[in-house]
Amino acid sequence: MKMIRWMLGSFVVAGLALAAFAWFDASLAQGHGGAAAGHKGADHSSCLAGAGISPCRKEKFFPGVHKKRDTYWMDTDGEHPDRAGCHIELVSDKSHAPLPGGRTFGEVCETPTILIESNPGAFVIHTHTQDYGAPYRVDCNKWCQFAKRGKSGACKATDVSGSHKGVRFACKSAHCVCSN
Numbered sequence: 001m002k003m004i005r006w007m008l009g010s011f012v013v014a015g016l017a018l019a020a021f022a023w024f025d026a027s028l029a030q031g032h033g034g035a036a037a038g039h040k041g042a043d044h045s046s047c048l049a050g051a052g053i054s055p056c057r058k059e060k061f062f063p064g065v066h067k068k069r070d071t072y073w074m075d076t077d078g079e080h081p082d083r084a085g086c087h088i089e090l091v092s093d094k095s096h097a098p099l100p101g102g103r104t105f106g107e108v109c110e111t112p113t114i115l116i117e118s119n120p121g122a123f124v125i126h127t128h129t130q131d132y133g134a135p136y137r138v139d140c141n142k143w144c145q146f147a148k149r150g151k152s153g154a155c156k157a158t159d160v161s162g163s164h165k166g167v168r169f170a171c172k173s174a175h176c177v178c179s180n
Helices: 002-031 046-051 141-146
Strands: 053-055 069-075 086-090 104-107 114-117 125-128 136-139 152-164 167-180
Touching: 086 152, 086 167, 104 125, 125 167, 136 141, 141 152, 141 167
Parallel strands: 104 167
Antiparallel strands: 053 136, 069 086, 069 125, 086 104, 114 136, 152 167
16 A cells, blocks of 8 residues: 555656646747746746756847847757757748748856856747846756756757858857766
8 A cells, every 4th residue: 555655646747747837838939928028927046946947038149239129039959958949030920931031049058067048949939028038047057967767968059050041140159068
């Protein structure tokens, strides 16, 4: 009987943890979410803190002129600290074509172990209200230990290029690199 209670308790804890991460993914996919974007809602910081993730606001996160109006973007890598990607400025939320002469930016190493990760999910068209996004600060060391079961992690800068709707893009980016 004790074994059955222990097993049920383990399943409940595992289920709650999975539900918390599913909620986190869904909240980000619906327009960034999180305190950094000024949104109110459930506090998911305790789940993310264990993985070394916290919302942040970086005023000069991308190169170029700050437009001070709503802009539209797509992220090529989604919320994957172990993948470097580019944010591509789009014509509008209706036209998913890259803005001619538009800006791109990638993830950034804030320190040797801290990654500034853009979001939401890969290829999700989203608004940057007043031209501000809502990136996350990722402690690569904690994230690697939590998500990848690695011993440690570091932030590594890299170049990213590709094409979207026939238009080439390139940016300086970064990602977490985990040791085993």
